[in-house]
Amino acid sequence: MSGLKRGGAAVVGAAESDIGVVAEGYNVIDLMAQGIARAAEDAGIKLRDIDGIFCATTQSRTSGLNLSEYLGISPKYIDSTIIGGSSFMFHVGHAMAALQLGLCNVAAIAYGSTQRSFGRQNASVREVNPYETPYRPFLPSSAYALAASRHMHQYGTTREQMAAVAVAARQWALMNPVAWEKKPLTIEEVLNARMISYPFTVRDICLVTDGGGAIIMTTPERAKSLKKPPIYVLGQGEYISHANISSMPDLTVTGALQSGKQAYAMAGLSARSIDVLELYDAFTINTILFLEDLGFCPKGEGGRFVEGGTIAPGGKLPVNTNGGGLSYCHPGMYGLFLLIEAVRQLRGECGERQVEDAETAIAHGNGGVLSSQSTVILGTAATV
Numbered sequence: 001m002s003g004l005k006r007g008g009a010a011v012v013g014a015a016e017s018d019i020g021v022v023a024e025g026y027n028v029i030d031l032m033a034q035g036i037a038r039a040a041e042d043a044g045i046k047l048r049d050i051d052g053i054f055c056a057t058t059q060s061r062t063s064g065l066n067l068s069e070y071l072g073i074s075p076k077y078i079d080s081t082i083i084g085g086s087s088f089m090f091h092v093g094h095a096m097a098a099l100q101l102g103l104c105n106v107a108a109i110a111y112g113s114t115q116r117s118f119g120r121q122n123a124s125v126r127e128v129n130p131y132e133t134p135y136r137p138f139l140p141s142s143a144y145a146l147a148a149s150r151h152m153h154q155y156g157t158t159r160e161q162m163a164a165v166a167v168a169a170r171q172w173a174l175m176n177p178v179a180w181e182k183k184p185l186t187i188e189e190v191l192n193a194r195m196i197s198y199p200f201t202v203r204d205i206c207l208v209t210d211g212g213g214a215i216i217m218t219t220p221e222r223a224k225s226l227k228k229p230p231i232y233v234l235g236q237g238e239y240i241s242h243a244n245i246s247s248m249p250d251l252t253v254t255g256a257l258q259s260g261k262q263a264y265a266m267a268g269l270s271a272r273s274i275d276v277l278e279l280y281d282a283f284t285i286n287t288i289l290f291l292e293d294l295g296f297c298p299k300g301e302g303g304r305f306v307e308g309g310t311i312a313p314g315g316k317l318p319v320n321t322n323g324g325g326l327s328y329c330h331p332g333m334y335g336l337f338l339l340i341e342a343v344r345q346l347r348g349e350c351g352e353r354q355v356e357d358a359e360t361a362i363a364h365g366n367g368g369v370l371s372s373q374s375t376v377i378l379g380t381a382a383t384v
Contacts, residue, residue: 006266007384009096009107010223010230013043013216014343019329020180021116022210028059029066031112031212036071039214044227045106050216051075052104054091056082057112058332067110077104083240084367085280085333089374092339093236095217105218109339112212113331129244140282141197141205143245143369148199148285150251154300159199161303162284163190166203166326168312169281173323175313175353180207181327203326204284211331215339220384231343232384234269234360235377237262245369252300255373256293256364263362263375264295271295274377275358276345277317278338280366281324287311290364291319294375318355321345335365335374342378359383 015038017031032055040047053075055063064080077098081090088109095107126139137143151157167187173179185203193201223230239255239262242248264270271294279290288302296317297305311319322328322341329337342361344350360383363376 004093004096004236004266005100006234006268007220007232009099009217010220010232011215011217011339011343011378012223012226012228012230013039013045014340015039015042015213016178016337016340017112017212019178019211019331020209022114026114028057028112028114028212029063029070031114032057032063032067032110032214033070035112035212035214036108036110039108039216042228043216045216047071048073050106050108052077052095052098052107054079054095054107054109055111056080056087056333059113059118075104083372085282085335086365086367086372086374087333088335088339089236089363089365089376090238092217092233092376093238093374096233096236099217099219105222107217108214109217109336110212110214111333111336113333114210115332116208116210131246132244138197140369141200144283144285145197145200146245147251147289147370148283151285151288152199154252155303157288157303159191160187161307162199162204162288163187164306165281165284165287165311166190168306168309168315169320169324169326171312172321172353173327176323176328179323179328180209181323200283206282206325206330206334207327209329209331211329213336213340215336215343229347229381231346231378231380233376234379234383235263235265235267236375237266238374240372242371243368248370252289254289254293254370256290256375259373259375260294263377267377269360269377274360274362276321276342276355276361277319278342278361278363279320280334280338280364281320281326282330282334282366284326286366287319294362294364313353321350321353321355338363338365339376346378346380
């Protein structure tokens, strides 16, 4: 978003709600509120200090109203923009603007989903598209499979290379105590798993879990006096290219190309300056596409780039260090969890999976069927 000031807001609290399968009776507002309460405690603030609410969920039409009522606050600023899993990176830009303009002083960005317990079909309304629905696609898998198939055709990307993305994510997840998947995974196991939508087997596709969480943002001035070291928003960019996969301009190029350029320009950084990458990996092809479009390898080279453990623990580029949507959790819209992990990495809070000397991180969100993209660059105090 043009006009935003580099380092003009900071993340001061980050927390997951319960994830995986939540207790019976929990709803999405419970999970949002739980995440906010934990993030507020992490920041060392009270719920009454929060005067900006940003949230999105497919399971509540008026989530901002319901969440405000649940928390017992009347926010000065409220935003429930929903454009899929990237919504929360868009919220970061919106919250940053609101904080810089004085429209609020402390912003909470929250998400909640009970799609595993409630049923995925019940948690997200299926929309009818007259140009696609007659062909009975299995969405969203069939949409992403089109992008993967085109990338394979155009650049020679292989199923084994996409499987390497899933294997790397699983290796990171094995170091995350709260990750859903706890068994080692091999490329052969990915390839031989149940086929869902060619070229994807079930292991190329994200998990179906419950979960939620929140981050707390405030002004740089206030951030310095709080409990945890502030993590600054150095850059943010966003781009919407289409809604339906049949209208995607180029199946091998995502809006991350534009959102990344915006975020890098604002941050005054390049891909070479980034220590940790958290990329929205709803499907294995996503990681490959975003590595290319965000400038970590040339277009068409993503498959070869991820071979041999490049993005796995011990590789040269740490990617999806919590295990990602493929092995950690994926409760419908995953973007907020990328932000939470990026913040924790920059604070040095990740234990066994901690990336040494991490000072900068990208959290990149994806929404719809590669439809909405937003890139957030975060940094420690040393980078401001």
